[in-house]
Amino acid sequence: TQLLEQSPQFLSIQEGENLTVYCNSSSVFSSLQWYRQEPGEGPVLLVTVVTGGEVKKLKRLTFQFGDARKDSSLHITAAQPGDTGLYLCAGRHYNTDKLIFGTGTRLQVFP
């Protein structure tokens, strides 16, 4: 059972555009992480958010954890071709402590 739904599933945009990826669940998480994965490689941790309402910025990437700790968003400003990849959110379940992955968003940024 997939607990975390990401939207959109696919996104193709031009360089310089802004985008937002959403990660939603009916479950509450103790923390939420965002990863980026390249083909044939393992996921690379981008950020961890722990507190409800928390906002973290990583250069052109802005991450927000929902107040209720059930959802999160990733906003990329002025996307670049180097941002191309699979973006995965992952929530740590309160009761089991397991990290459950979202369905993924495949981003393609064209020059």
Added chain:
Amino acid sequence: GAVVSQHPSWVICKSGTSVKIECRSLDFQATTMFWYRQFPKQSLMLMATSNEGSKATYEQGVEKDKFLINHASLTLSTLTVTSAHPEDSSFYICSATGESRHEQFFGPGTRLTVL
């Protein structure tokens, strides 16, 4: 961030053989290690969780006799796919947490192809 390595990075084997995949935490002691499986165009699915010195906990639907996990030390976990079949072909990724349970680091993955 912390470094997790996997070996081999890819393996091709004949149906019926067993394959062992190693996962190591290189610069930290991993209290817990996880094994995930990823099919093409899909997200990661948790297979099992293991703590050093104790038996692994498997997710529903994952055969523990087929996917043997040994967490021998705080820096090493192994996954053995026994009597592999073509449907076991997948991308296997291990992961580990250290002192901070909120941060989980992933290995580069192992591509298993069973002919």
